[in-house]
Amino acid sequence: MAYNPALFEQQRRGLMDNYSATGAMQAYANFISNQRGARGLQDLREGYQKQQQPLVASFGRRGLQGPNVRSGAFRKAMADFGKNQTRETADFQRSLDEQNQQFGFNNRQREAQYQSDLANLESDKASQIEQDALALMQMRAGV
Numbered sequence: 001m002a003y004n005p006a007l008f009e010q011q012r013r014g015l016m017d018n019y020s021a022t023g024a025m026q027a028y029a030n031f032i033s034n035q036r037g038a039r040g041l042q043d044l045r046e047g048y049q050k051q052q053q054p055l056v057a058s059f060g061r062r063g064l065q066g067p068n069v070r071s072g073a074f075r076k077a078m079a080d081f082g083k084n085q086t087r088e089t090a091d092f093q094r095s096l097d098e099q100n101q102q103f104g105f106n107n108r109q110r111e112a113q114y115q116s117d118l119a120n121l122e123s124d125k126a127s128q129i130e131q132d133a134l135a136l137m138q139m140r141a142g143v
Helices: 005-061 072-141
Strands: none
Touching: 005 072
């Protein structure tokens, strides 16, 4: 096969189109994931806010919480409530961070594959030029 720059350019464009398309899909998936995560985090916070008032009221009805009442049971219940909220929020946020790290890893992997494919294409191109030059030299020499 003789060196055809159009063929190599077509292959290069195909690699670039594939790289761009997969990048766009990954960026959109990351965007959707972040939106879903932000909604989930907001729902978690709202859920805890809704749970707090009934919890406080239940201690008030039993006389364990009020203006001049310092109940150890109330303090412990509120501390546990706060710990649970903090732990669940941190776990949820950690999960979101891990997803974002995975998207970053996938992008780096996609970039490395693209660069490798381009290098292979350039190597094939150089090899084809070398083969054609060798064939021309042999034809001139009469071999």
